[in-house]
Amino acid sequence: MVSVTIWNEHRHERERDDVAEVYPDGIHAVIAEFLDEEGHDVRTTTLDEGPEHGLTRDVINDTDVLLWWGHMAHDEVSDEVVDRVQEAILAGMGFVPLHSAHYSKPFKRLMGTSCSLKWREVGERERLWVVEPGHPVAKGLPESFELDREEMYGERFDIPQPDALVFSSWFEGGEVFRSGCAYRRGAGRIFYFRPGHETYPTYYDEMVQQVIKNAVEWAAPEGVVDETFGNVDPIEDI
Amino acid sequence: MVSVTIWNEHRHERERDDVAEVYPDGIHAVIAEFLDEEGHDVRTTTLDEGPEHGLTRDVINDTDVLLWWGHMAHDEVSDEVVDRVQEAILAGMGFVPLHSAHYSKPFKRLMGTSCSLKWREVGERERLWVVEPGHPVAKGLPESFELDREEMYGERFDIPQPDALVFSSWFEGGEVFRSGCAYRRGAGRIFYFRPGHETYPTYYDEMVQQVIKNAVEWAAPEGVVDETFGNVDPIEDI
Amino acid sequence: MVSVTIWNEHRHERERDDVAEVYPDGIHAVIAEFLDEEGHDVRTTTLDEGPEHGLTRDVINDTDVLLWWGHMAHDEVSDEVVDRVQEAILAGMGFVPLHSAHYSKPFKRLMGTSCSLKWREVGERERLWVVEPGHPVAKGLPESFELDREEMYGERFDIPQPDALVFSSWFEGGEVFRSGCAYRRGAGRIFYFRPGHETYPTYYDEMVQQVIKNAVEWAAPEGVVDETFGNVDPIEDI
Amino acid sequence: MVSVTIWNEHRHERERDDVAEVYPDGIHAVIAEFLDEEGHDVRTTTLDEGPEHGLTRDVINDTDVLLWWGHMAHDEVSDEVVDRVQEAILAGMGFVPLHSAHYSKPFKRLMGTSCSLKWREVGERERLWVVEPGHPVAKGLPESFELDREEMYGERFDIPQPDALVFSSWFEGGEVFRSGCAYRRGAGRIFYFRPGHETYPTYYDEMVQQVIKNAVEWAAPEGVVDETFGNVDPIEDI
Numbered sequence: 001m002v003s004v005t006i007w008n009e010h011r012h013e014r015e016r017d018d019v020a021e022v023y024p025d026g027i028h029a030v031i032a033e034f035l036d037e038e039g040h041d042v043r044t045t046t047l048d049e050g051p052e053h054g055l056t057r058d059v060i061n062d063t064d065v066l067l068w069w070g071h072m073a074h075d076e077v078s079d080e081v082v083d084r085v086q087e088a089i090l091a092g093m094g095f096v097p098l099h100s101a102h103y104s105k106p107f108k109r110l111m112g113t114s115c116s117l118k119w120r121e122v123g124e125r126e127r128l129w130v131v132e133p134g135h136p137v138a139k140g141l142p143e144s145f146e147l148d149r150e151e152m153y154g155e156r157f158d159i160p161q162p163d164a165l166v167f168s169s170w171f172e173g174g175e176v177f178r179s180g181c182a183y184r185r186g187a188g189r190i191f192y193f194r195p196g197h198e199t200y201p202t203y204y205d206e207m208v209q210q211v212i213k214n215a216v217e218w219a220a221p222e223g224v225v226d227e228t229f230g231n232v233d234p235i236e237d238i
Numbered sequence: 239m240v241s242v243t244i245w246n247e248h249r250h251e252r253e254r255d256d257v258a259e260v261y262p263d264g265i266h267a268v269i270a271e272f273l274d275e276e277g278h279d280v281r282t283t284t285l286d287e288g289p290e291h292g293l294t295r296d297v298i299n300d301t302d303v304l305l306w307w308g309h310m311a312h313d314e315v316s317d318e319v320v321d322r323v324q325e326a327i328l329a330g331m332g333f334v335p336l337h338s339a340h341y342s343k344p345f346k347r348l349m350g351t352s353c354s355l356k357w358r359e360v361g362e363r364e365r366l367w368v369v370e371p372g373h374p375v376a377k378g379l380p381e382s383f384e385l386d387r388e389e390m391y392g393e394r395f396d397i398p399q400p401d402a403l404v405f406s407s408w409f410e411g412g413e414v415f416r417s418g419c420a421y422r423r424g425a426g427r428i429f430y431f432r433p434g435h436e437t438y439p440t441y442y443d444e445m446v447q448q449v450i451k452n453a454v455e456w457a458a459p460e461g462v463v464d465e466t467f468g469n470v471d472p473i474e475d476i
Numbered sequence: 477m478v479s480v481t482i483w484n485e486h487r488h489e490r491e492r493d494d495v496a497e498v499y500p501d502g503i504h505a506v507i508a509e510f511l512d513e514e515g516h517d518v519r520t521t522t523l524d525e526g527p528e529h530g531l532t533r534d535v536i537n538d539t540d541v542l543l544w545w546g547h548m549a550h551d552e553v554s555d556e557v558v559d560r561v562q563e564a565i566l567a568g569m570g571f572v573p574l575h576s577a578h579y580s581k582p583f584k585r586l587m588g589t590s591c592s593l594k595w596r597e598v599g600e601r602e603r604l605w606v607v608e609p610g611h612p613v614a615k616g617l618p619e620s621f622e623l624d625r626e627e628m629y630g631e632r633f634d635i636p637q638p639d640a641l642v643f644s645s646w647f648e649g650g651e652v653f654r655s656g657c658a659y660r661r662g663a664g665r666i667f668y669f670r671p672g673h674e675t676y677p678t679y680y681d682e683m684v685q686q687v688i689k690n691a692v693e694w695a696a697p698e699g700v701v702d703e704t705f706g707n708v709d710p711i712e713d714i
Numbered sequence: 715m716v717s718v719t720i721w722n723e724h725r726h727e728r729e730r731d732d733v734a735e736v737y738p739d740g741i742h743a744v745i746a747e748f749l750d751e752e753g754h755d756v757r758t759t760t761l762d763e764g765p766e767h768g769l770t771r772d773v774i775n776d777t778d779v780l781l782w783w784g785h786m787a788h789d790e791v792s793d794e795v796v797d798r799v800q801e802a803i804l805a806g807m808g809f810v811p812l813h814s815a816h817y818s819k820p821f822k823r824l825m826g827t828s829c830s831l832k833w834r835e836v837g838e839r840e841r842l843w844v845v846e847p848g849h850p851v852a853k854g855l856p857e858s859f860e861l862d863r864e865e866m867y868g869e870r871f872d873i874p875q876p877d878a879l880v881f882s883s884w885f886e887g888g889e890v891f892r893s894g895c896a897y898r899r900g901a902g903r904i905f906y907f908r909p910g911h912e913t914y915p916t917y918y919d920e921m922v923q924q925v926i927k928n929a930v931e932w933a934a935p936e937g938v939v940d941e942t943f944g945n946v947d948p949i950e951d952i
Binding site for chain 3: 347351356357360396410411413422465466468470473
C-alpha cells in the first residue's frame with residue numbers, strides 16, 4: 001500500500017463543457033479510482049483548495065508518491081508549496097508529473113531546464129513504444145499501444161537525458177517524443193508520463209492506467225539512507 | 239520469494255587452508271544461508287559440478303537472480319554456459335557478480351570492456367560510501383560502513399559508466415573504487431558489488447549481507463514486456 | 477586531420493545489380509570521398525582483402541576512427557580481427573558503426589547485448605529528429621531531416637541505454653527508433669548511426685554526410701590518459 | 715580561441731589576509747592568466763561590479779564559457795542575473811563551476827537538487843583519480859594527481875548522476891567525492907570541478923590548471939542546432 005496524493009489543477013474541467021463531459025469530477029477523480037482499486041491509500045487535492053492548494057506540510061509528510069496534473073495555471077502555484085514539494089522529493093517522495101505538468105513549477109525546478117517542447121492539438125494518433133522492456137514501469141504492457149486521439153508533443157523536449165527512457169512516442173503528424181522518462185533526484189524517483197490531454201478520455205485507457213499504476217509502485221520510497229551534510233570530523237588520523 | 243542461484247567457483251576453499259578456515263563449506267554456503275533466511279528459494283552450484291557447472295538449461299530457466307563468485311578459474315567456465323547465462327540475463331534474469339567476478343566471462347561479456355582494475359592484497363581498511371541514498375540496493379544501510387581488512391581494488395576500473403553508481407569505496411592505501419554499480423542490460427538488471435576476498439570474513443559482515451539481500455530483491459525480474467524482433471509489416475498505410 | 481579507416485563488407489555491391497547501380501564502387505568509396513574532402517587521411521578496406529580483411533595490426537594502429545558497414549557476412553569476420561578492433565577501441569580509437577553494422581561482431585561485442593531490432597524493407601520515409609541540439613554530432617543540422625526512402629528499423633532495439641541519444645527516428649509505417657547513439661567504452665568513443673540501406677542513395681544525402689563527418693570528428697581520440705592495471709603498492713602508509 | 719568569462723565573488727581575497735596572501739589579485743586573476751596563455755579571449759568580472767555583477771546581457775552574449783567561483787555571498791547574486799546565466803547555458807554556453815560554486819545559485823538552479831555535501835577544513839591531502847581516461851577533460855593528465863593541502867568535500871553529494879564522472883577524489887581523513895562531473899543541460903555543457911579552496915594555492919597547481927583548460931575547451935559550444943518550440947502544423951497528412 002502506497003500513500004498517494006493526486007494533485008490536479010482542476011480548472012479546465014470546471015470552465016469548459018467539452019472537458020467536463022470527459023472528466024465530470026475532474027481528472028484526479030478518474031485517476032484516484034483506479035489507484036484506489038490497487039489498494040493504495042489515495043487522496044486528491046486541487047489548486048483552489050486554499051493558499052496551499054491542499055498541499056500542506058501534513059499532507060506532503062504523509063505522501064509517498066505525488067501525482068501532478070496542471071496546465072493553464074502553473075503560475076498560480078505558490079513558490080512556498082513548490083519549495084516544499086521539491087524538498088520532499090529530494091528526501092525520497094516519489095513524483096509522477098503527467099502530460100502538461102512538463103511545464104509545472106515543480107518539474108521545471110527539478111529538471112533545471114526549460115522543459116519546452118513542440119505541440120499540436122488536432123486529435124491525432126499516438127503510438128507508445130516500450131524502449132526498456134525490463135523497466136518496472138513497463139510491467140504488464142504489450143510492446144506498443146495506441147491512443148487514437150491525443151494532443152501531440154514533439155522533440156526537441158528540453159529535459160536532461162532521463163536515467164531511463166522507458167517509452168518513445170510516434171505521432172501521426174510526423175513527430176517523435178520521449179514520452180516516459182525516469183529520473184532519480186536526491187533520494188526521490190520521478191516518472192514523467194506524456195499522455196493525458198484534458199479533452200480526450202486518455203485516463204480511462206487501460207494501458208495508460210497500467211503505466212500510472214506501475215509508476216506509483218516504482219516511485220514509492222523504500223528505506224532511504226539517512227545522509228548527513230555539513231561540517232564533519234576526520235574519520236582517519238590526519 | 240525470489241528463485242536464487244548462487245554460483246561459486248569453489249576452488250580456493252578446497253585448495254587453501256587459510257581460505258577453508260574462513261569458508262569451510264565454501265563462500266556460496268555462507269551466502270545461501272542469509273538469503274535462505276529471507277525466505278528466498280536458494281540453490282547453489284559450483285564450477286566442478288559437471289561440464290555445465292550446475293548451470294543446466296533447467297537451472298537457468300528456474301532462476302530469477304544469479305549470483306556469481308569466481309577468481310582463479312574463470313577460463314574453465316564453458317562458453318556454452320556463458321552464452322546461456324548472457325541470454326537469460328538479456329531476457330530478464332537478474333545477475334549479481336561479486337568481487338573478482340569483475341573478471342568472469344559473463345560479466346566481461348555483458349560489459350563489452352576489459353573490466354581491468356588495480357588491486358593489492360595487504361588486508362587494508364575499506365570504507366564504502368553510499369552515493370545514491372534512495373537506490374533500493376542501499377536500503378537499510380548507514381551512510382557509510384567499513385570493512386576492516388579487505389583486498390584493495392582501485393580505479394581506473396574499465397567498465398561502462400553504471401546506470402547508477404550506488405557505492406564508492408575509500409581505501410587506506412590511497413585509492414578509490416566504484417564498488418556498487420547498477421546496470422540494465424536487455425531486460426535484465428545487473429548489480430556488481432566489490433567486496434568479498436576469499437581470505438577475509440567479508441560475507442559474514444552484516445552490512446555486506448544487507449547489500450546482497452537488497453541486490454537480489456532489486457535484480458529480480460517483474461513482468462518483462464514480451465518484445466518481438468525481425469521482419470514486420472507496416473502498422474500505418476504507406 | 478583524423479586518420480580514418482572505412483571498413484566495408486562490399487558484397488552486396490558486387491553481387492546485386494540494383495545495389496551496384498547506387499554504389500558502383502562500393503559504399504566505402506562514397507563515404508571516403510566526402511571524408512577525404514574534409515582533409516582527413518582516409519583509407520578503405522573490405523572483407524575480402526585477405527584473412528585480416530585489410531584490418532592488419534598496422535592499419536589498426538594507424539587508425540584514429542574506424543567506420544564499419546556490414547550486413548550479409550558478419551560471420552565471416554575473423555574473431556581475431558574483432559579482438560583487435562575491440563582492444564583498439566578500448567584504448568581510445570573511435571568507432572562509427574553504420575546501419576546494419578548494429579549486428580556486426582565488433583558492435584555486439586562492445587554492447588554486450590543482442591542488438592536485435594525490428595526491420596522492414598519497403599522504402600518508406602524516415603524523419604530523423606535531433607534530440608540533443610548541443611551534441612557535437614548534431615553540428616550544422618536542422619532540427620529534423622528526412623530520407624525519402626529507407627529501410628525501417630524499429631524499437632525495441634536491444635542496446636544498453638546510450639550515454640547520449642542524439643537522434644530519434646520517425647517512420648511512415650508507424651515505428652520509432654533511437655537512430656543516433658553515442659557511447660563511451662574504455663577510452664574510446666562509439667557513435668552508432670542508423671540510416672544507410674544498400675539499395676538507397678542514403679550516403680549521397682548531405683545531412684547524412686554531415687552526421688558522419690561530425691561523428692568522425694567527435695570520435696577521434698584526444699590525449700587518452702595512460703592507465704595502469706594490476707598489482708600496485710600502497711601510496712599511503714598502511 | 716574561446717571567449718571566456720571568469721566570474722569571481724572576490725570577497726575572501728579582500729577581507730582576509732591569509733587569502734590575500736595566496737591570491738593578492740583575486741582567484742580570477744590567477745585563472746585568467748593561464749587561460750590567457752592558451753590564446754583564449756579572457757574577461758573577468760566580480761560580484762561587486764555593479765548590480766549585474768559584471769554579467770550584463772552584452773557580456774553573457776559574448777561569452778562561450780563562463781567560469782564561476784563563489785562562496786560566502788551566494789545570496790547576493792541577483793536572481794535576474796541567474797535567470798540570464800541559466801538561459802544562456804541552455805542555449806549552448808559552457809559553464810564551469812569551481813569548488814564552493816557547488817552551492818552557487820546558477821549551479822543549484824541547473825541541477826534541481828540541494829547540491830549539499832560534507833566538508834572539513836583542516837588542510838588534508840586529496841588525490842584525484844581519473845575515472846574516464848578518454849574524456850576530453852582528462853587530456854594530458856596522469857592517472858592520478860595529488861593536492862597536498864585542500865578542504866575536504868565528502869559524499870553524499872546531492873547532485874543528479876553526472877552524464878560522465880571524470881574524477882573521483884580520495885581524502886586523507888577517510889572520505890571520497892565525485893570531484894569532476896560532466897553534464898549536458900539544454901544545449902550547454904557543464905563541468906563541475908571540486909578543488910580550489912581560497913586559502914590554498916590550488917589554482918597555481920599545474921594539474922588543476924590542465925583540468926580547467928580542458929574543461930574550457932570541452933564546454934565551448936560548437937554549432938548548436940536551432941530548435942523551435944511551441945505550436946506546429948502537422949508534417950504528414952492526418
